[in-house]
Amino acid sequence: MKRWIYKVIEFDPKKSFMGGKVDCNNIEQRLNELGRQGWEVISNFTTNEGYGNTKKLVYTLKREEMINDEV
Template identity: 35%
Template sequence: MEQWEYKTVKYATKGFLGGKVDEEDLSELFNGLGYEGWELVSCFDTSISQGQSRDIIAIFKRRAFTGL
């Protein structure tokens, strides 16, 4: 039976009121996790108000090493 481990990453948006995403920085973060074997399974934002985002929450998974 396959076993998985999960990682939750919180990425803070920038700007005075939030809502601005440094796409290059976010891509570097996601690519680095991908190189470590993590697969993105879900991604969503947390809202402040009127459509502005405070944080981006990303959930990753990878096969757990069982040592067998």
């Protein structure tokens, strides 16, 4: 039976006069780094402070747990 471990990561959008700007390059680099370690994105969502302003981008990732005899 497969067993999974999970990781939650957050990104803060850059603040600007007309709302947050997302640094897509930073997110892409971080997700690629985690992907090389075996992590897979299973969901993502945003949080906000009201009025539609994005406060955080939240990603949930999973990877298969390695059991001692599988290592």
